[in-house]
Structure formats: structure tokens, C-alpha cells
Amino acid sequence: MMLTKGDDFPLHQTPEPVAYAGTDRNFYDRYFFNGYAPDGSGFFGAAFGIYPHLNVADAHFTFIRDGVQYALHASRELNMERFDLTVGPISIEVVEPLQELVVRVNGEGIAAELRFKGRAFPIEEPRFTFRIGPRTFMDYTRMTQNGFYTGWIELDGVRHDLVPGTSGTRDRSWGVRPVGASDAQPHGHGVVQSFFWQWTPINLPSRSLFFHINADRHGAPWNTRAVIAPDGAGHDALYETPSAVMEAPMEPGTRWPAGGTLTIQRPEGPLEVTFEPLVRFQMRGLGYTSPRWNHGLYHGPLEVEREQFVLADIGPMAPTMDNLHVQIVSKVTTSDGETGMGVFEQLILGPYDPYGLKEYFDHG
Numbered sequence: 001m002m003l004t005k006g007d008d009f010p011l012h013q014t015p016e017p018v019a020y021a022g023t024d025r026n027f028y029d030r031y032f033f034n035g036y037a038p039d040g041s042g043f044f045g046a047a048f049g050i051y052p053h054l055n056v057a058d059a060h061f062t063f064i065r066d067g068v069q070y071a072l073h074a075s076r077e078l079n080m081e082r083f084d085l086t087v088g089p090i091s092i093e094v095v096e097p098l099q100e101l102v103v104r105v106n107g108e109g110i111a112a113e114l115r116f117k118g119r120a121f122p123i124e125e126p127r128f129t130f131r132i133g134p135r136t137f138m139d140y141t142r143m144t145q146n147g148f149y150t151g152w153i154e155l156d157g158v159r160h161d162l163v164p165g166t167s168g169t170r171d172r173s174w175g176v177r178p179v180g181a182s183d184a185q186p187h188g189h190g191v192v193q194s195f196f197w198q199w200t201p202i203n204l205p206s207r208s209l210f211f212h213i214n215a216d217r218h219g220a221p222w223n224t225r226a227v228i229a230p231d232g233a234g235h236d237a238l239y240e241t242p243s244a245v246m247e248a249p250m251e252p253g254t255r256w257p258a259g260g261t262l263t264i265q266r267p268e269g270p271l272e273v274t275f276e277p278l279v280r281f282q283m284r285g286l287g288y289t290s291p292r293w294n295h296g297l298y299h300g301p302l303e304v305e306r307e308q309f310v311l312a313d314i315g316p317m318a319p320t321m322d323n324l325h326v327q328i329v330s331k332v333t334t335s336d337g338e339t340g341m342g343v344f345e346q347l348i349l350g351p352y353d354p355y356g357l358k359e360y361f362d363h364g
Contacts, residue, residue, distance in 0.1 A: 005083040019080040021052040035149045035168030040278040040329045047286040051296040059090035062285030071285040071307040075299040088304045108306035111154040118147040120233040140175025146208035169201040179296030194350035202342030219354040226264045250364030254316035272335035283325035
């Protein structure tokens with residue numbers, strides 16, 4: 001047993017010290033942030049993960065400037081202390097829980113200070129529980145919140161302040177999902193892995209919209225919901241419904257979305273939301289599906305690395321699948337007259353019948 005700072009707070013979920021999180025080696029606890037200017041430019045993202053049973057904490061910061069995506073990756077040994085929200089040059093400060101947080105970065109020629117303030121109470125997405133054959137693949141909870149950012153980003157000594165009205169999304173998720181080294185144990189004869197995911201947090205002038213869907217290979221949703229959150233709303237003033245449908249074709253030759261139309265059913269009638277793609281962001285800049293910097297991988301006591309790539313040079317169907325996961329910054333228009341900005345995140349792994357994807361490397 002090991003006592004840590006967390007044990008002086010009423011946070012325990014098991015009879016053990018906070019340093020221990022149940023028994024599943026894939027348990028994780030994670031922060032995510034993204035943001036963009038009112039015209040969709042200046043996209044940035046940050047992520048911070050703790051993996052108690054792997055003794056790893058990792059963090060990532062990434063942003064787009066002049067068609068190039070820059071990324072800073074960092075990983076260290078956790079040393080059991082889950083209240084230490086610093087990994088090398090990247091740190092998170094919780095100023096006011098559920099309302100205000102700060103991301104700070106300073107290393108390898110990349111620096112930033114980004115202060116997030118929420119627009120309404122965070123939404124709690126339905127619990128994600130998914131099995132592949134007999135094996136639990138995911139079992140986690142996520143809260144998501146839209147808000148506004150202030151601050152700056154610096155690249156090699158050149159500092160850019162965030163423009164007024166910069167908005168975005170942050171989330172917190174915790175539970176079980178594949179992290180660290182891959183599980184080499186086969187899932188069993190005839191069990192084909194497949195994963196379909198869309199997520200579209202939207203910032204409008206007076207409210208936030210949220211939609212997500214996880215579906216099986218046949219297109220049947222196993223977790224989906226839409227939420228409308230007016231500015232300043234508490235947890236009891238959010239409109240939530242599972243009755244929402246996204247129609248979104250794929251960009252030819254890719255598994256990336258080429259815009260789309262979301263229809264949310266409401267008592268007063270359907271709300272149609274259209275997405276016009278502006279900027280593509282590769283989630284590998286935050287470690288997602290990255291062969292080297294995927295979440296929870298062990299890099300030793302401390303490892304820091306800067307990465308950059310030209311977005312126009314990215315091949316959408318690389319054999320390692322590390323370019324499939326994207327967020328598309330989009331102009332959003334609603335049928336009741338509001339225009340705003342949001343992201344359309346998509347990840348499709350393996351077969352997906354509604355899009356005619358039969359193999360792992362098929363594309364639209």
C-alpha cells in the first residue's frame with residue numbers, strides 16, 4: 001500500500017488508497033481540450049492521461065499554424081501520485097472544478113498558457129460499455145463541456161495571443177479502454193474487431209450542442225445521445241435525447257467525414273444542423289493511435305519529443321491506421337437560424353456496413 005496526497009480528500013472508490021484503481025490494468029483517468037478561433041483558424045488541442053496500473057502519466061499539446069501541425073509529447077513514470085498533474089513541460093491546473101482549468105506548456109520551442117471557462121454545467125455522457133466477444137473493450141464515463149479560452153501560444157519565440165471569442169471543448173473521462181502495450185491474446189475464432197465513432201461538440205452564440213454515436217459494424221448504435229445546453233444552464237436545464245441522426249458522407253479515398261447533417265428530434269420539432277468542413281486536425285498529435293506516442297505506453301522515467309508534419313502531405317490510409325482518427329473543424333448552421341463553430345470527430349476501424357467498408361483498409 002502507498003498513501004498519496006489524494007488520500008487526504010474524500011475521493012476513495014475502493015477500500016484501498018487512491019493510488020490504486022480497482023484491478024483492471026487498462027484503467028485510465030484523462031483530460032482533453034480543444035479550441036479554435038471564431039473563423040475556425042488557430043486550432044489547438046491538449047491531452048493528459050494517468051494510468052495507475054501501468055505506472056505511467058503522459059501529456060500532449062498540439063496546434064496548427066500555416067498548414068503545419070506541431071505537437072509536443074511527454075511521458076513519465078507516475079510514481080503512484082495521481083494528484084501531480086505535470087508531465088515534463090506540460091501541466092494542468094484545476095482552478096475551479098467543473099468550471100475553470102488552465103493548460104500550461106513550455107518545452108522544445110513550444111510554449112502556451114490557455115485558460116478554459118465553461119459555458120454551462122458539464123454534460124455526463126451515457127456510460128460506455130462495449131465488449132468484443134467475451135472481452136471488455138471499453139467501460140468508462142465521460143463528462144464534456146464547451147467554453148471559451150483566453151491565453152497565448154508560442155512557437156520558436158513567436159507568440160500569438162488567442163483572438164477574442166476563441167471557443168472549444170474540454171472533457172474528462174475515466175474507466176477502462178485499451179491503453180499501453182497491445183493485448184496479444186486473440187479475441188477468438190470469427191471475432192472481428194470493428195469500431196465506429198462520431199462526436200460533434202458545437203459552439204453557437206447562445207448555446208452548446210453535443211452529439212455522439214458509437215455503432216456496431218452493422219450501423220446499430222450501442223451508445224448515442226444529443227444534448228442542447230443553453231449558456232449558464234445547470235445540470236437540470238439540459239435537453240437530452242437519444243433521437244438524433246447524423247447523415248455524413250466520407251471524403252473520397254479516405255475514412256474522414258466530408259461534412260454532414262445532424263437532425264435532433266425535439267418536442268417543438270426537429271433541429272437540423274449542417275457541417276461545412278474548414279480545417280482537418282490529426283488526432284495522432286495528441287497520441288491517439290500513434291505508434292510511438294499512443295496512450296499509456298512506457299517511455300521510462302521521463303521522455304519528451306517534438307513532432308511536426310504538413311497536413312497536406314498526410315496519407316489518409318497509412319497501414320498503421322494512425323491517420324484515420326481526425327477532428328474536422330467546421331462551420332455549423334442550424335435550421336433555426338444560428339451559425340457557429342464546432343468539430344466533427346470521426347474514427348472508423350475495421351468493417352462498417354453502412355459505408356460499404358468490408359476490410360480494415362477499405363475506404364470511401
